[in-house]
Amino acid sequence: MTNAPILVWLRRDLRLTDHPALYHAAQQGPVVLAFCHDDQDGRALGGASRWWLHQSLTALGDTVTLARGRCEAEIPRLAQACGARAVYWNASADPALSATEARVRQALKIPTEPFAGDELFSIGAVRTNAGTPFQVFTPFWRAALALPPPPQPLPRPAPLVLAPCPGLPLAALELMPKLDWWRGMAELWQPGEAGAAARLADFLDGPVETYQRDRDLPAKPGTSLLSPHLAFGEISPRQIWHAARALPPGDGIHTFLKELGWREFSRHLLARQPDLATIPLRPEFRAFPWRDDPEALRKWQMGRTGYPIIDAGLRQLWQTGWMHNRVRMIVASFLIKDLLIPWQAGEAWFWDTLVDADSANNAASWQWVAGSGADAAPFFRIFNPVTQGEKFDPDGTYVRTWVPELAHLPKAFVHQPWKMGRVPGYPPPMVDHALARTRALAAFKGLKDDP
Numbered sequence: 001m002t003n004a005p006i007l008v009w010l011r012r013d014l015r016l017t018d019h020p021a022l023y024h025a026a027q028q029g030p031v032v033l034a035f036c037h038d039d040q041d042g043r044a045l046g047g048a049s050r051w052w053l054h055q056s057l058t059a060l061g062d063t064v065t066l067a068r069g070r071c072e073a074e075i076p077r078l079a080q081a082c083g084a085r086a087v088y089w090n091a092s093a094d095p096a097l098s099a100t101e102a103r104v105r106q107a108l109k110i111p112t113e114p115f116a117g118d119e120l121f122s123i124g125a126v127r128t129n130a131g132t133p134f135q136v137f138t139p140f141w142r143a144a145l146a147l148p149p150p151p152q153p154l155p156r157p158a159p160l161v162l163a164p165c166p167g168l169p170l171a172a173l174e175l176m177p178k179l180d181w182w183r184g185m186a187e188l189w190q191p192g193e194a195g196a197a198a199r200l201a202d203f204l205d206g207p208v209e210t211y212q213r214d215r216d217l218p219a220k221p222g223t224s225l226l227s228p229h230l231a232f233g234e235i236s237p238r239q240i241w242h243a244a245r246a247l248p249p250g251d252g253i254h255t256f257l258k259e260l261g262w263r264e265f266s267r268h269l270l271a272r273q274p275d276l277a278t279i280p281l282r283p284e285f286r287a288f289p290w291r292d293d294p295e296a297l298r299k300w301q302m303g304r305t306g307y308p309i310i311d312a313g314l315r316q317l318w319q320t321g322w323m324h325n326r327v328r329m330i331v332a333s334f335l336i337k338d339l340l341i342p343w344q345a346g347e348a349w350f351w352d353t354l355v356d357a358d359s360a361n362n363a364a365s366w367q368w369v370a371g372s373g374a375d376a377a378p379f380f381r382i383f384n385p386v387t388q389g390e391k392f393d394p395d396g397t398y399v400r401t402w403v404p405e406l407a408h409l410p411k412a413f414v415h416q417p418w419k420m421g422r423v424p425g426y427p428p429p430m431v432d433h434a435l436a437r438t439r440a441l442a443a444f445k446g447l448k449d450d451p
């Protein structure tokens with residue numbers, strides 16, 4: 001033991017339990033926990049994520065020393081200021097974040113150690129028999145489940161001896177939005193490790209049993225709502241995995257763990273494809289005849305398309321920073337296929353407005369809906385917003401919650417209000433879905449027919 005502390009650099013892992021870098025550092029003596037806000041550390045955070053980060057750092061309180069600026073300058077500066085003898089962190093799967101980690105490592109004159117990151121199975125460990133990475137989810141997940149199970153989570157270090165180190169006040173990071181559009185988010189969420197643990201406990205205490213049935217019904221509280229906590233690493237996938245596995249097995253748990261598997265798959269994909277958010281994985285999609293229509297994009301963003309399920313989803317997103325998965329798929333299909341607006345524009349809007357904006361999940365999911373991804377829905381599968389609404393929101397509760405103009409509509413019209421004539425305050429459909437579908441299929445056919 002020596003009294004010089006080890007600096008633990010927090011990345012997107014804002015927690016104290018099951019934190020390999022922190023656990024191993026704390027075993028050796030005092031620790032400085034440091035976080036550096038750097039807009040050039042990977043993709044600059046969107047507005048909703050900045051709000052979340054502010055709250056999550058608030059929850060960590062005085063435990064963490066804050067810095068702002070380029071990480072490769074700030075982390076060595078802090079390490080020197082607090083007399084650190086080494087710097088530890090958990091490695092990121094996102095190549096843009098690992099590039100920062102490589103620069104920090106190079107800039108430091110003291111020993112460094114990256115630990116396993118926030119994956120259930122380390123990147124590169126899940127491979128085909130031929131040793132190549134998987135392109136398709138189902139065999140990927142089958143192979144992952146055949147590996148030794150993820151290790152048990154590590155405990156929160158006790159005692160945790162924190163060494164003093166001067167840092168910035170949280171306000172100096174200027175993360176909070178200037179306008180107060182975040183109030184709806186504050187009502188729904190409790191950012192931080194305690195909020196994450198409470199969400200997991202609530203979910204495993206009930207909804208998980210009916211998860212397989214209810215997870216597609218946006219009006220029901222049928223999913224875990226863990227995504228923003230996972231995106232900021234306030235809980236680790238290993239903690240979730242082992243807590244779920246400790247319960248009697250059932251369809252709900254099986255399906256829930258499979259969704260965590262999609263998170264894994266996306267991360268493994270991003271680690272190989274740093275441009276996942278911008279470049280279609282299937283090269284033929286690079287020539288797709290997209291439309292440039294800022295007005296249509298704006299209507300979609302604001303939830304003014306005239307299709308109730310779409311508008312409900314986009315307004316839920318705007319007000320809470322989250323949208324139900326089924327509705328994410330429907331709104332994404334509408335933007336890409338009914339409006340022929342590039343999926344990258346939708347991905348960017350989600351990046352800015354989701355509290356769970358995640359470089360792997362967001363990019364991989366948009367490519368999945370667009371049909372341009374590794375394991376993707378075929379382009380010609382185009383969601384009909386009316387029948388999707390009637391199927392997954394059969395009595396219109398979800399639409400009525402988020403689109404108050406339609407709250408008084410009888411069930412038969414809530415997903416196609418235009419059949420009642422003009423509803424005051426609510427727009428008519430911005431496109432005719434049947435015509436838009438034909439147009440999209442023709443564009444896709446042209447793409448395939450091109451030599």
Ligand code: FAD
Pocket residue numbers: 215223224225226227228230231256259260261262263264266323324325326328329332350354356357358359361362363365366369
């Ligand atoms: P649960 O159903 O409780 O699932 C548990 C966890 O599994 C989630 O928290 C998430 O980490 C993971 N998961 C679930 N579904 C998926 C999926 N399809 N792909 C990858 N991981 C999944 N998820 C994000 O975390 N961040 C994003 O930026 C994001 N963007 C998306 C964009 C589009 C167009 C679509 C269709 C999906 C996107 N998803 C994204 C995936 C999914 O919608 C959310 O993870 C899910 O709705 C989060 O709610 P939950 O935590 O209650 O999920």
